[in-house]
Amino acid sequence: MLKVPPRAVGVDPRPRMMAAARERWPEAEFREAGAEDLPFADGSVRGYRADKVVHVLQEPGRAVAEARRVLCPGGRIALVGQVWGAIMIDSDDAAFTRTIVHARADLLGTPRAGRQYRSLLLAGGFDDVTVEAHTSVFTDPATLSLLARLAEPACAGGAVGRDQADEWLAEQRRRAEAGRLLIAIPFFVASASA
Incomplete structure (x- = not known):
């Protein structure tokens, strides 16, 4: 069975912070959301x-x-x-x-x-x-x-x-x-x- 390695997802509600994160780590995953309403099941x-x-x-x-x-x-x-x-x-x-x-x-x-x-x-x-x-x-x-x-x-x-x-x-x-x-x-x- 192929084991999928864990991946990190960054979350922040501010578009400015999202843009900075994406520029710094273009291969990483980021989602725009607040800590009180996370975009995960x-x-x-x-x-x-x-x-x-x-x-x-x-x-x-x-x-x-x-x-x-x-x-x-x-x-x-x-x-x-x-x-x-x-x-x-x-x-x-x-x-x-x-x-x-x-x-x-x-x-x-x-x-x-x-x-x-x-x-x-x-x-x-x-x-x-x-x-x-x-x-x-x-x-x-x-x-x-x-x-x-x-x-x-x-x-x-x-x-x-x-x-x-x-x-x-x-x-x-x-x-x-x-x-x-x-x-x-x-x-x-x-x-x-x-």
């Missing part, structure tokens, strides 16, 4: 991975239920995502840094979803649920762009002033130039069986 998928997805959803439980629907018995699910409100940045002004981090987190659908992975999977009827926490540490000046992606939305949303945000970013650039930049981002990795 019941029980037709052996593995499901949502990588940095759940925190942007308004109703992560719906996405977990949809993953359960498409997974075959014994299929595996993995959820991976950063804990937005817990991002750690070395700074001279810890209170202002917390304000930026929390303001950015609060703009997401479910910014603390990583903490809920275990409960989401158990409520979704999954078995053998495991959760791990990992922290990625960045010290390379090339990661300064990540700090701008935190500060800009906090500024645009009115949580911090433009002058304050610019001074904070300038401090981080000085830290990078002196070899003292430090950003730590905790991630949760949860897995389970259908």
Whole structure:
């Protein structure tokens, strides 16, 4: 009997992301859809991975239920995502840094979803649920762009002033130039069986 190797199918609801994925991997298969309405038959998928997805959803439980629907018995699910409100940045002004981090987190659908992975999977009827926490540490000046992606939305949303945000970013650039930049981002990795 000829055994068919497993194949991965990428799914994203945004046409821009689909175009970028198809350009990068022209031989791969991609489908435009959201996590709450997957284009797969019941029980037709052996593995499901949502990588940095759940925190942007308004109703992560719906996405977990949809993953359960498409997974075959014994299929595996993995959820991976950063804990937005817990991002750690070395700074001279810890209170202002917390304000930026929390303001950015609060703009997401479910910014603390990583903490809920275990409960989401158990409520979704999954078995053998495991959760791990990992922290990625960045010290390379090339990661300064990540700090701008935190500060800009906090500024645009009115949580911090433009002058304050610019001074904070300038401090981080000085830290990078002196070899003292430090950003730590905790991630949760949860897995389970259908």
